[in-house]
Amino acid sequence: MVNDLLGERLFSAAVTPMAADESVDLDALAAMIDADLTRGVEGLYVCGSSGEGVLLSEAERKSIARTAVTVAAGRAPVVSHIGAMSTGEAIRLAEDAKDAGITAISMIPPLYYGYSTPDVVRHFRAVIDAVDLPFVLYNIPQFTGRDISEGGFEELLELPQVVGVKHTSRNLYGAERIIQRYPHLSLINGFDEFYLPALSIGARGAIGTTVGVQIELFLALRRRFSANDLEGARAVQARINDTVEAMVAEGVFGAAxxxxxxxxxxxxxxxxxxxxLDDAARSRLDQVWERLQENIARTAAEERVASEV
Known part of the structure; x- marks a missing residue:
């Protein structure tokens, strides 16, 4: 039986607002979260790649997680990425996350020193054993140099505390193998441009950088897929990808x-x-925004027509 803690929800991989002096702007974070949830975002994933987690101090990460829980106020689950270079720091972040009321915690493998797979498993296991919270493994091999779906993490994937895998990888074969071997886990898509292909192999929700930017399109794609309208779902995925492509060209995190x-x-x-971003990039992104609004309106109009048939 699949653990339903995360369900099929669409999570925004939330960015971390910064003031001009590069300090974290918690007021802007609160405003952003409230606006995104009002527009239909169904969950928050904070301090991950999009949130510049590895560039933040331990204290900043704790304050961001607590702010997200406070602003969400039970409207949506909040997952906090606590991946850190030391096991001790990750445990401290996990303990604070539990105290703050975080729904689940998530981690990338530790970086830099070329750890063996058993080293990484022990690191994960120490955090999982230290704090009684649901746990989401974060697979992002293009950043970590390690693909969890290629094996060696079976001990972790079988633990009852592990409820899902955030799969930010183009390796859909590896994702499908995880789904088949560990049917109790939620395989969560992490590449927005692969949302429809991931759904087709059995993935459930999504955690993505552009989910908050274009939640209307993600919701429409899910509705069409659920209704077996694959042609319509492909059309929406193409519109999502138009935005993704343009954002990546400018630097996806700044664009987000x-x-x-x-x-x-x-x-x-x-x-x-x-x-x-420079002024030219901002100008190009303003044009991306205008096209996105056109795509959102077009998609909504198509759904209105379909509902009248």
């Missing part, structure tokens, strides 16, 4: 802040060494 700010308040630039 620029576009996400249009739904709430300005969210600032990324923390260095991630690059800031």
């Amino acid at each position: 802040k620029h576009l996400g700010g249009k739904n709430s308040v300005p969210l600032g630039d990324c923390r260095r060494p991630l690059p800031a």
